[in-house]
Amino acid sequence: MSNLTVAASATAFERMFALVRDNLSVLKTDNGSWGPFTWTYTVQFHLQGGTLQLNNDDTVEVKHLDVVWDQLKFQICFNLPGFCVGGWCIIPDPFDGCWVSLPKICIGGPICLPLDLSGLVSEVDDLKANLVAKYFTDPTRPPGVSDLTAEFLNKSNQWQVFLNPVFVDVLPIDVPATIANILENLFKQAIQNIFSWVPDWAWSLIWAVLGPLLDLLKTILGIAEDIQNWVEDLINKIFNLVAVIETAIAQYFASQNPLFQFEDPYPILDGAPSHNPIPVKIPFRNLAAHVNAREMVVTADIGA
Amino acid sequence: MAFTDNCDLYAAVDEAGLNLIARHLMRQRPSLFNYATAFIAQYPQLACEKVDASGDIATYSNPLFTVEDPLPLLGVDAPPVALNYCAQLTEALVDFFPGNVIALPAELNPPLPAQHFALKARLCAGLDCASDELGGIQPWPPDQHPIRTNDTGAAQKTPPIVPTGRKLDCFCLDGFVIGHATVRQMFGQPTLVGEVDVVDVIEIAPRGLKQAINCYLFDTFELLLREKLTFPVTHTFFFDFAFLKLPGITVQLAPNPPVPNNPAIEDNQLKIFIDFKVGP
Numbered sequence: 001m002s003n004l005t006v007a008a009s010a011t012a013f014e015r016m017f018a019l020v021r022d023n024l025s026v027l028k029t030d031n032g033s034w035g036p037f038t039w040t041y042t043v044q045f046h047l048q049g050g051t052l053q054l055n056n057d058d059t060v061e062v063k064h065l066d067v068v069w070d071q072l073k074f075q076i077c078f079n080l081p082g083f084c085v086g087g088w089c090i091i092p093d094p095f096d097g098c099w100v101s102l103p104k105i106c107i108g109g110p111i112c113l114p115l116d117l118s119g120l121v122s123e124v125d126d127l128k129a130n131l132v133a134k135y136f137t138d139p140t141r142p143p144g145v146s147d148l149t150a151e152f153l154n155k156s157n158q159w160q161v162f163l164n165p166v167f168v169d170v171l172p173i174d175v176p177a178t179i180a181n182i183l184e185n186l187f188k189q190a191i192q193n194i195f196s197w198v199p200d201w202a203w204s205l206i207w208a209v210l211g212p213l214l215d216l217l218k219t220i221l222g223i224a225e226d227i228q229n230w231v232e233d234l235i236n237k238i239f240n241l242v243a244v245i246e247t248a249i250a251q252y253f254a255s256q257n258p259l260f261q262f263e264d265p266y267p268i269l270d271g272a273p274s275h276n277p278i279p280v281k282i283p284f285r286n287l288a289a290h291v292n293a294r295e296m297v298v299t300a301d302i303g304a
Numbered sequence: 305m306a307f308t309d310n311c312d313l314y315a316a317v318d319e320a321g322l323n324l325i326a327r328h329l330m331r332q333r334p335s336l337f338n339y340a341t342a343f344i345a346q347y348p349q350l351a352c353e354k355v356d357a358s359g360d361i362a363t364y365s366n367p368l369f370t371v372e373d374p375l376p377l378l379g380v381d382a383p384p385v386a387l388n389y390c391a392q393l394t395e396a397l398v399d400f401f402p403g404n405v406i407a408l409p410a411e412l413n414p415p416l417p418a419q420h421f422a423l424k425a426r427l428c429a430g431l432d433c434a435s436d437e438l439g440g441i442q443p444w445p446p447d448q449h450p451i452r453t454n455d456t457g458a459a460q461k462t463p464p465i466v467p468t469g470r471k472l473d474c475f476c477l478d479g480f481v482i483g484h485a486t487v488r489q490m491f492g493q494p495t496l497v498g499e500v501d502v503v504d505v506i507e508i509a510p511r512g513l514k515q516a517i518n519c520y521l522f523d524t525f526e527l528l529l530r531e532k533l534t535f536p537v538t539h540t541f542f543f544d545f546a547f548l549k550l551p552g553i554t555v556q557l558a559p560n561p562p563v564p565n566n567p568a569i570e571d572n573q574l575k576i577f578i579d580f581k582v583g584p
Contacts, residue, residue: 003321006542007307007314012580015547148360262543268325268535269333278364280332282325294306302317302324 002286002299013296014052016259017062020163021047023257026248027071034238035222041074041239047124047249054291058130060163065124067170067245072117074239078220080191082108085205105202107195113186115231122173124245129253131289131296132164135264147265148278160258161289161298168246172236180227184214265303311558311577315541318573319400326396329533331358335367336532340390343468344432345369352428352474353394374466375431382444386464388432390472395426400572411504412480419569420501423481427505427521430472437467479505479521483529485567485574487537487557494537494555496567496576498529541576554581 008016024047031040050065087104138155150156176182191206198206210216214227223230236242265281283303290297307314317325330337334357344350348368355368374386399405403416406424416422483500490497503522508514535541538548538555548555557566558577568575 001318003318003324005307005314005316008545009306009308009312012308012312012545012547015550015580016545019547019550146360146363148364260543260545266543268540269329269533276333276335276366278332278360278366280329282328292306295308297307302321302328304324 002288003302004284004300006298006300008296008298010052010054010294013054013060013291017052017060017163020253020257020259021050021065024249024252025070026244026252028244028248030239032238034234037076037078037221039074039076039234039238042071043069043073043239043241043244044071045069045245050124050127054293054295056293058290058292059166060129060131060291062127062129063125065127067122067124069118069120069122069173072120072173072235073114074235075112075114076221076234077110077112080108080111080220082106083209085202085209103199105198105206107191107198107206109194111190111194113183113190115183115186117175120173120175122245123171124168124249125171126167126169127165127249127253128167129163129165131259131291132162132254133287133289133298134160134162134258135287136160136261147281147283151263151267151279151281156263158261159264159284159287159300160261161287162255162258163253165250165253168249170242170245170249172232172242175228175231175235177228179231180214183217183227183231187213187217310562312580313542313545313578314575315578316573316575317541319398319405322398322400322574323396326398330393330396331356332360333366334361335370336528337393337396338369338390339372339392340369341374341388341466342371343374343388343466344390344472345371347470350388350432350470350472351390351392352430352472352476353392355392374464376464381462382448383441384462384464385438385441386466387434388466388468388472389430391427391429393425394428394476395424397424398422399424400569400574402570402572404572406480408482409480409504409506411506412482412502416482419565420482420484421498421569421574423483425479425481426476427479428474428476430474432467432469432472434467434469437469441465441467477505477507479503481521481525483525485569487567487576488534490534490536494557494578496535496537496540498533500526500529537576537578542578548580552583555579556581 025044027044029040029042031038033039045067048066048068050062053061055061084104084106086102089098089101091098091100093099136158141150141155147157218227265283267279267281269280271277271279285301285303287298287300334355338351338355340351345368348355357368361368375389376384376386397406399416399422401416401418401420403414403422406422408414408416408422480503481500482502483498486497486499487494488497500522503518503525505514505517505521508517538544542548547553556579558579560566563577566577
């Protein structure tokens with residue numbers, strides 16, 4: 001039997017979990033290319049909600065955990081095929097040539113579409129984890145110093161209890177059905193921005209040549225499917241944001257932010273600067289943390 | 305049954321763990337358990353028992369002893385003379401109900417009552433009688449009043465002469481305490497405190513002397529526990545769980561009912577049951 005037993009009810013455990021969950025914020029940027037286009041993204045998310053359940057098999061399960069995308073911005077860049085409008089003769093020279101001709105306007109070349117889907121909410125469908133107690137020794141702690149000296153150097157050893165994910169099941173990110181319209185508008189806006197020197201009279205000619213913009217975009221990017229599915233594939237499979245979420249959550253809970261931690265040896269009486277400057281500290285050994293359907297139970301021995 | 309069926313947080317420490325904690329406490333805060341005059345504190349080898357202290361005590365210049373005034377010789381004031389002494393608690397052993405570690409003396413009506421702890425302490429004390437040195441102390445002339453005044457006219461006691469024979473006459477006694485634990489609101493937070501119910505020091509006669517010593521030790525333990533050995537519940541037992549420090553969260557003892565004894569001393573453990581409340 002252990003010297004010390006501490007238990008936290010499911011309600012208390014939920015509070016502990018919420019605090020750790022609310023501290024998570026992941027920011028990531030990446031870039032790459034896929035077929036005819038290159039991409040870059042900047043994403044940032046945090047977690048909220050979720051229903052927590054403690055299980056008798058020593059696991060904690062969190063379902064329907066919201067992934068709130070504080071930033072979900074990406075850009076795809078590709079080559080707009082070049083073409084020209086105008087240049088033909090308006091008043092021909094009766095002898096030869098042309099007295100007045102329409103200027104020839106040529107456009108084409110690299111173009112980028114910046115898409116901002118910040119505010120979207122996706123979901124971790126299921127997060128299952130067990131509790132793991134770890135002993136952390138500060139690698140910068142000078143060798144041979146006492147625990148008390150280490151504390152004064154702010155390099156105490158720590159007992160830490162982590163939620164160690166066994167699996168994280170992240171649902172693919174859904175994008176709104178209006179994404180096709182959004183992309184089409186972005187495409188039009190991007191063309192107008194890049195070729196802002198084009199005179200007004202030429203735009204009707206250009207739009208007429210380009211035809212339906214969404215079809216053109218699909219042709220350029222080689223999109224054979226529905227544009228909404230394509231964007232979802234882009235985010236989930238090419239950017240691999242599902243894996244980004246899974247990895248970030250697993251690392252965060254398993255090694256970056258413990259459910260709770262305390263220094264070892266643990267101070268039970270403060271020092272009194274005037275007469276007893278040092279605190280009284282108790283070493284803990286064999287810390288273990290488990291859950292059952294009703295509570296978390298932490299046990300430890302007192303060191304000699 | 306789950307530990308937290310009737311509360312939000314539960315903690316228990318068993319008597320073996322508490323005895324290890326007591327040993328750490330005695331080694332890391334020796335001045336709580338060793339009292340002596342300045343001279344003995346300066347020459348700790350003169351004390352009745354060697355003080356077992358952790359290395360950090362010397363490293364960080366913590367005292368081994370709480371320094372007390374020398375013991376005055378009653379009526380001796382021209383000049384006043386006082387003696388060096390020390391008093392030490394050298395061993396302490398705790399037993400939680402049901403009693404199975406400490407054999408209580410008959411005076412304490414064993415067995416240990418429910419919801420109580422027993423403490424066995426070895427107390428050693430010694431006095432430097434310094435009889436050989438007294439001959440060198442010359443009485444003041446009769447016209448020299450022993451009470452002097454300082455510049456403002458206030459009475460000023462002459463510091464006593466403290467002869468040093470450099471040897472204490474020591475004795476040790478076993479003392480037994482029966483007490484219980486309680487949680488009080490101290491300095492704004494629930495705090496665990498030990499309370500003394502009865503004290504008995506064995507091997508002392510006559511009866512009046514024994515009663516007086518028991519009474520002195522009762523008062524000492526009772527107040528010492530309240531002043532120096534109090535343990536904030538959330539820090540001591542719950543590692544300062546971060547969520548308990550969130551704004552709007554308050555911690556309180558789980559009520560009776562459903563928890564009949566809180567803190568409880570049973571199953572050779574000290575147990576504590578806590579609820580937290582959210583909101584104002």
